[in-house]
Every structure is written in structure tokens, then in C-alpha cells.
Amino acid sequence: xxxxxxxxxxxxxxxxxxxxxxxxxxxxxxxxxxxxxxxxxxxxxxxxxxxxxxxxxxxxxxxxxxxxxxxxxxxxxxxxxxxxxxxxxxxxxxxxxxxxxxxxxxxxxxxxxxxxxxxxxxxxxxxxxxxxxxxxxxxxxxxxxxxxxxxxxxxxxxxxxxxxxxxxxxxxxxxxxxxxxxxxxxxxxxxxxxxxxxxxxxxxxxxxxxxxxxxxxxxxxxxxxxxxxxxxxxxxxxxxxxxxxxxxxxxxxxxxxxxxxxxx
Amino acid sequence: xxxxxxxxxxxxxxxxxxxxxxxxxxxxxxxxxxxxxxxxxxxxxxxxxxxxxxxxxxxxxxxxxxxxxxxxxxxxxxxxxxxxxxxxxxxxxxxxxxxxxxxxxxxxxxxxxxxxxxxxxxxxxxxxxxxxxxxxxxxxxxxxxxxxxxxxxxxxxxxxxxxxxxxxxxxxxxxxxxxxxxxxxxxxxxxxxxxxxxxxxxxxxxxxxxxxxxxxxxxxxxxxxxxxxxxxxxxxxxxxxxxxxxxxxxxxxxxxxxxxxxxx
DNA sequence: CGTAAAACGATCAACGTCAATCACAAAGCG
DNA sequence: CGCTTTGTGATTGACGTTGATCGTTTTACG
Numbered sequence: 256x257x258x259x260x261x262x263x264x265x266x267x268x269x270x271x272x273x274x275x276x277x278x279x280x281x282x283x284x285x286x287x288x289x290x291x292x293x294x295x296x297x298x299x300x301x302x303x304x305x306x307x308x309x310x311x312x313x314x315x316x317x318x319x320x321x322x323x324x325x326x327x328x329x330x331x332x333x334x335x336x337x338x339x340x341x342x343x344x345x346x347x348x349x350x351x352x353x354x355x356x357x358x359x360x361x362x363x364x365x366x367x368x369x370x371x372x373x374x375x376x377x378x379x380x381x382x383x384x385x386x387x388x389x390x391x392x393x394x395x396x397x398x399x400x401x402x403x404x405x406x407x408x409x410x411x412x413x414x415x416x417x418x419x420x421x422x423x424x425x426x427x428x429x430x431x432x433x434x435x436x437x438x439x440x441x442x443x444x445x446x447x448x449x450x451x452x453x454x455x456x457x458x459x460x461x462x463x464x465x466x467x468x469x470x471x472x473x474x475x476x477x478x479x480x481x482x483x484x485x486x487x488x489x490x491x492x493x494x495x496x497x498x499x500x501x502x503x504x505x506x507x508x509x510x511x512x513x514x515x516x517x518x519x
Numbered sequence: 520x521x522x523x524x525x526x527x528x529x530x531x532x533x534x535x536x537x538x539x540x541x542x543x544x545x546x547x548x549x550x551x552x553x554x555x556x557x558x559x560x561x562x563x564x565x566x567x568x569x570x571x572x573x574x575x576x577x578x579x580x581x582x583x584x585x586x587x588x589x590x591x592x593x594x595x596x597x598x599x600x601x602x603x604x605x606x607x608x609x610x611x612x613x614x615x616x617x618x619x620x621x622x623x624x625x626x627x628x629x630x631x632x633x634x635x636x637x638x639x640x641x642x643x644x645x646x647x648x649x650x651x652x653x654x655x656x657x658x659x660x661x662x663x664x665x666x667x668x669x670x671x672x673x674x675x676x677x678x679x680x681x682x683x684x685x686x687x688x689x690x691x692x693x694x695x696x697x698x699x700x701x702x703x704x705x706x707x708x709x710x711x712x713x714x715x716x717x718x719x720x721x722x723x724x725x726x727x728x729x730x731x732x733x734x735x736x737x738x739x740x741x742x743x744x745x746x747x748x749x750x751x752x753x754x755x756x757x758x759x760x761x762x763x764x765x766x767x768x769x770x771x772x773x774x775x776x777x778x779x780x781x782x783x
Numbered sequence: 784c785g786t787a788a789a790a791c792g793a794t795c796a797a798c799g800t801c802a803a804t805c806a807c808a809a810a811g812c813g
Numbered sequence: 814c815g816c817t818t819t820g821t822g823a824t825t826g827a828c829g830t831t832g833a834t835c836g837t838t839t840t841a842c843g
Contacts, residue, residue, distance in 0.1 A: 258820070274524055277800080287822045292801075307523045308829065309800065370565055385649065388666050392566025397673065399663035399681030402652050409661065411681035417663030420677050522830075541790080551832045556791075572790065572839065 256284055262294050269304055269313045276310040300334040302360070305367065314367075314386075334364075336464040336488045336509075341365035343486050343509035344427050344462055348372055352424055355452050356383055358408040358445075359429025361462045369393060377421050377455065379448055381407035396421060398451070410444045418455060426456030431472045433463055435498070437479050439472040446474035458483040465490030479504065520548055526558050533568055533577045540574040566668075578668065598628075599775050600728040600752045605629035607750050607773035608691055608726055612636055616688055618720075620647055621713050622672040623693025625726045633657060641685050641719065643712055645671035660685060662715070674708045682719060690720030695736045697727055699762070701743050703736040710738035722747040729754030743768065 261284050268275045268283075280291045295311050298304045304311045341364035348354060350373045356362040358380030366383045369376070370391045377396045378384050387395045398418045400411030428449060432439040438461060440446035453459060459481055465488050484505040491508070499506050525548050532539050532547075544555045559575050562568045568575045605628035612618060614637045620626040622644035630647045633640070634655045641660045642648050651659045662682045664675030692713060696703040702725060704710035717723060723745050729752050748769040755772070763770050 273527070274521060276521060288800090289802095289822060290820080293820085296802095307521065309521045310523075312523050373566070381648070381652065384645070384666055388645065388668055388671065390565070392564070395666040397661065397663060397666060399661060402648055402659040402661060404652055407652065413681045413684050415679045415683055416681050417675040417677045417679060419679055552790085553792095553832055554830080557830085560792095 256286065258294065261286060261291070262298060265291075265294060265298065265311070266303060269311065274307075274310060274312045279310075300338060302334065302364070333464045333466060334360075336490075337361040337462075338364050339488060339509040340462050340464060340486050341368060343507055344460065345369060345372075347425065347460070348374060350374060353377070353422060355421075355423045355426035355428075355456050356380065357426070357428045357430075357449050357452055358383065358406060359462075361429040361464070362427055365427060365462070375421075375423075377418060377423060377452065379409045379452060381409060398448075400448075408445065408448070410448050412444070412447075414451075416451070418452070421455045423456040425458045425460055426453055427460050427462055428453070428476075429462045430467070430476065432467045432469060433461060433479075433485070434468075434470045435479065436470075436475055438476040438482065440474045440476055441472040443474050446476050449476050453477060453481070460484040460486065462486050464488055465492070468492060468495045520550065522558065525550060525555070526562055529558060529562065529575070530567060533575065538571075538574060538576045543574075597728045597730060600754075600773075601625045601628050601726075603752060603773040603775040604726050604728060604750050605632060607771055608724065609633060609636075611689065611724070612638060614638060617641070617686060619685075619687045619690035619692075619716050620644065621690070621692045621694075621716055622647065622670060622709075623726075625693035625728070626691055629691060629726070639685075639687075641682060641687060641716065643673045643716060645673060662712070664712075672709065672712070674712050676708070676711075678715075680715070682716070685719045687720040689722045689724055690717055691724050691726055692717070692740075693726045694731070694740065696731045696733060697725060697743075697749070698732075698734045699743065700734075700739055702740040702746065704738045704740055705736040707738050710740050713740050717741060717745070724748040724750060726750050728752050729756075732756060732759045 264284065265275060265280060277288060277291055277295070281288055284291065295304070295306050299306045299311070302314065305314050337360060341361055344365050345368040348369060353375040354377070356366060356376060356378040358378070363380065363383055363386070366386050369387065373392045375394045375396065376387055377398070379398050381402050384395050384397050387393045396418065398409055398411065398416050400409045402409055428438070430438050430449070431441045440449065453476070459477070461482055461484070463485070468491060479499070479502055482504050484507060485499055486507045486509055489508055489510065491506070496506055528548065529539060529544060541552055541555050541559070545552055548555065559568065559570050563570045563575070566578065569578050601624060605625055608629050609632040612633060617639040618641070620630060620640060620642040622642070627644065627647055627650070630650045633651065637656045639658045639660065640651055643662050645666050648659050648661050651657050660682065662673055662675065662680050664673045666673055692702070694702050695705045704713065717740070723741070725746055725748070727749070732755060743763070743766055746768050748771060749763055750771045750773055752775060753772055755770070760770055
């Protein structure tokens with residue numbers, strides 16, 4: 256049985272039953288436990304399921320199903336790096352704090368690691384809000400606006416919003432790119448939404464994998480001087496790393512090998 | 520049985536019954552009391568239930584009681600009547616229109632019948648927004664605020680909100696009760712949220728089954744004069760029906776027998 | 784108010800599951 | 814053909830989960 260066949264079978268069973276057991280999969284596929292574990296690890300890295308002791312469950316298990324359509328695509332690229340970065344970011348969170356998460360695949364991975372936290376979380380991502388409401392004790396606040404189908408982002412062209420009363424110590428932001436010009440997005444509405452969120456936070460912590468330190472996109476969300484910390488992976492160019500530090504930006508390197516240790 | 524399976528089962532029973540006993544869970548799951556206790560402890564840690572001596576109760580019960588106590592439970596009571604009312608309400612919707620749906624089980628049923636519509640929908644219900652984004656072509660707008668876990672209602676104590684720019688021809692509202700005093704809710708925050716939504720709509724269409732024409736609750740959302748139409752079932756008292764019509768309120772009677780025909 | 788029963792948290796040994804590592808086989812490529 | 818790459822299965826020690834037992838606390842009831 257091919258690897259793809261097994262993984263498809265796993266996902267199908269997950270859809271039907273919401274949860275799968277490793278031992279059952281061994282019986283069904285005929286593959287060894289080691290192989291099935293590797294399959295599950297890959298599927299988890301790409302955000303298509305969540306592993307639990309003894310098997311795996313659907314990422315949207317329990318509540319009403321929620322899997323943003325194109326969301327999955329964004330998750331697949333560099334998923335292991337993003338997982339590591341998300342794990343590192345989650346370590347900075349303490350119970351009782353107020354934080355902001357923008358819409359992005361890295362912040363979504365991070366949200367999955369906040370299950371045992373008790374914080375106030377503001378997010379403009381519908382899937383992240385869903386995840387936190389259903390599976391954690393965190394209080395969840397969302398801005399007003401239209402819910403865009405593609406990625407489940409909540410966007411509004413207006414300034415009035417209930418979140419004007421929100422105050423956060425940290426904002427964790429996953430973005431399109433980062434250059435000496437500042438933090439970059441490709442969509443004007445998204446950039447605007449993130450700038451609005453950012454105005455409610457004290458420290459800005461950027462989460463981005465090392466493939467994004469290149470000039471692209473066109474909308475500057477904020478200058479580098481606004482950035483307090485950058486969490487990235489070992490692939491960050493040395494020049495960029497030193498430039499950031501010379502500007503007073505803290506640079507944290509997340510080790511993909513350690514990511515699993517701090518997993519929820 | 521996997522740990523997550525048990526925990527999911529516990530939460531489901533809590534949704535249905537509001538309270539669970541450890542001894543019952545032992546009988547159902549086949550696990551030992553120690554294991555069940557550990558499960559309950561974990562679920563309490565993540566805020567998904569509250570432990571009491573002998574078992575656990577839903578976090579919603581005891582707290583402020585929202586319109587849809589545990590959503591699932593509220594859906595089941597008079598579900599056939601609500602389905603009929605929801606079906607009748609959906610007939611009033613036309614593509615291109617802008618409508619508002621408040622958080623409630625009847626409006627949730629209605630949302631399920633809007634899959635083939637193309638409208639602009641404003642709702643303060645997280646599950647309804649989820650349903651429409653995932654399974655319909657409607658544009659979805661939500662107000663800003665905190666997402667309350669119990670029923671997935673989005674509430675905010677502040678006036679500023681992006682929805683101030685929303686304009687709807689109709690608001691479909693499921694409420695706690697209806698009396699000569701007006702449209703009634705039991706929770707002040709919920710009443711406030713609905714009043715805010717209502718200010719963005721031209722016509723107000725009330726969806727409520729005939730068991731709710733009694734004096735209860737304490738918060739008046741709006742007077743009867745604000746109501747344009749009431750959609751209910753044949754069980755509505757004749758006196759109430761005539762009183763409403765004498766005040767210029769249109770009364771539509773949904774036939775539960777016809778409900779199946781227009782089901783999605 | 785006092786006693787018995789039930790429920791509770793803590794502890795521990797047994798077991799299942801996990802990640803890491805190794806060796807092997809098949810496929811891709813120069 | 815030899816080499817690397819990729820997928821696979823078995824082994825191992827570490828870790829998480831489980832159920833039984835203990836002494837303690839809470840509840841129920843006379």
C-alpha cells in the first residue's frame with residue numbers, strides 16, 4: 256500500500272469517526288506501527304489532524320466542523336518550521352496575559368498550543384477563534400467585520416470597532432515578508448487589519464520562517480522599529496540576523512528538533 | 520477507548536444533560552473511576568466543565584444563562600416547530616438582500632436553509648457564521664466582541680463597532696419570550712447585543728415557537744411596535760394572535776408538516 | 784450532632800505508546 | 814553499475830496512561 260493511499264485512508268476515517276487509533280490503522284493497512292506513526296506525524300505537520308496519545312483526532316473534532324478551504328494549502332509549506340516557531344512563541348505566553356494573534360498559518364499552529372493556557376486572546380482569524388473557543392479556557396475576542404471565506408479572516412474597512420477597548424501586552428504576528436522597510440503584507444485590507452490590531456498591543460512579536468526574509472509584497476504594515484522580537488528558524492541569513500539585532504530587535508531561533516517536546 | 524474519546528463523550532453528555540455523574544461515566548466508558556476523575560480534572564483545567572462532588576456540570580449552567588443554554592440542548596426542544604418556522608423564514612429571503620440573524624437555535628436552523636442563497640448576512644452567532652461561511656455563498660459579517668463559549672454568542676459592552684456601517688432590510692430574531700411589553704430576553708448583555716443589531720435593520724421579523732408567548736425573562740429588547748412580522752406555529756393562542764394583528768403586526772403560521780418539503 | 788457511605792486526591796506498579804535509531808529494500812540518478 | 818534518496822520494519826529506552834490501593838474529605842442520613 257502506497258504512502259498516499261494510507262494517508263488518504265487515515266483522513267477518510269477521521270472524517271467519518273472523528274478519531275482514529277494507531278492499532279486500528281495497523282490492522283487495516285497492514286503497515287507497521289512505525290510507518291503509521293510517520294504518516295500521522297506528517298499529517299500533523301501539515302495541519303490535517305492532531306495527534307493524541309494512542310492515535311489522532313480531527314483538527315475540528317467535537318464542535319461544528321471547521322476547516323478553512325484554502326487554509327490547508329498555506330499550512331503545508333514549511334510546516335515543520337512553522338510548528339517549531341509556533342512552539343517557541345507559545346512559551347512566551349503566561350496565564351492571565353492578554354495577547355493578539357493575527358490570521359496566519361503560523362499563528363494557527365500557535366493557537367493549537369495554547370490549550371492549557373488561560374489568557375485573553377484577540378484574533379481576527381475565524382479558525383483560530385474557533386479553535387480557542389472549542390478547545391481551551393482562553394477568553395476569545397474578535398473584531399467586527401466580514402468573514403472572508405478563503406482564509407477565514409475577519410476584515411473591515413472601518414475604524415470603529417469594539418476592539419478599540421482591547422489592550423494587549425503582546426501581539427504575535429505572522430506576515431507575508433520582512434525587509435529593511437518593515438513588516439510586509441501583500442493585501443491592503445489585510446495590512447490595514449493588522450495595523451489596527453497592532454495599535455492595541457505593546458510589544459510586537461513577528462513569527463516568520465526564514466524563507467520570508469526577502470523583498471516581496473508591497474504593503475508595509477509597520478517599520479522595523481516597531482518590532483520587539485522576531486521568532487524564526489535556523490535558516491535566517493546571518494546578515495539579516497545581525498542587522499535586526501543591531502536595530503535592537505530580539506531574534507529568537509526556534510529549533511525544529513525541539514518542537515515536539517513542547518507540544519501540547 | 521482513547522482518552523480523547525472519553526473526554527469527547529463526557530462533553531457531549533454535558534451538552535445534552537448539563538450534568539454528569541462519575542459513576543455513570545464509569546458504566547458508559549468502562550474505564551475506572553480514577554481515569555474518569557483524571558479526565559474530569561483535565562477538562563476542568565481547560566475550562567470545558569466545572570467539577571462538582573460526584574461528577575461535573577456544564578460551565579454554562581449556573582453562570583449567566585444565555586438564550587441558548589448549551590446550544591445543543593436548546594436545539595432539541597421543539598426542534599420540529601423551530602424547523603418549520605425556520606423554513607418559513609427562509610422563504611422571505613431573496614438573493615442580494617442584506618439580513619441580520621441573531622444568536623438562537625431557530626435562527627441557526629434558518630441559516631442551514633440559506634445554503635443556496637447569495638445575501639449579505641450579519642450575525643452575532645459564531646456557529647451561524649461558521650455554517651454560512653463553510654456551506655453557502657453568502658457574505659458573512661460579524662460584530663466585534665468576546666465569543667462566549669456556552670452558546671458561541673459574540674457580545675460586547677461597547678458601542679463602537681464596524682457593524683454601524685451595516686444596513687439590512689430585515690432582521691430575523693429568535694428571542695426568549697414575547698409579551699405585550701415587547702420582545703423579551705433574559706440576559707442583559709444579550710438584550711443589548713440584539714438591540715444593537717436591531718438598530719441596523721429596517722423590518723424586524725420575530726421567530727418564536729408558540730411555547731414562548733408567556734411572561735418570563737426581564738429584559739425588553741424592543742416594544743411590539745417595532746415588530747413587523749411574527750413567524751410562529753399553529754399553537755399560538757388565539758388571543759395573542761388577534762392582539763398582534765390588531766397592532767399591525769403580521770403573523771405568519773408555519774406548518775410543521777410542510778417543513779420537510781423546503782429542507783435543504 | 785455523629786456515624787456510615789460515598790467521593791476524593793495521592794501514590795505506585797503494570798502496561799501501552801512514543802520518539803529515536805538502526806538495518807534493509809526499492810526506486811531514482813549519474 | 815554504484816551511489817544516494819526514500820520508505821519501511823524492528824528494537825530500545827523513555828514517557829504517558831491506566832487501575833488498584835491508600836488515607837482523607839465530603840456528603841447523606843438517622
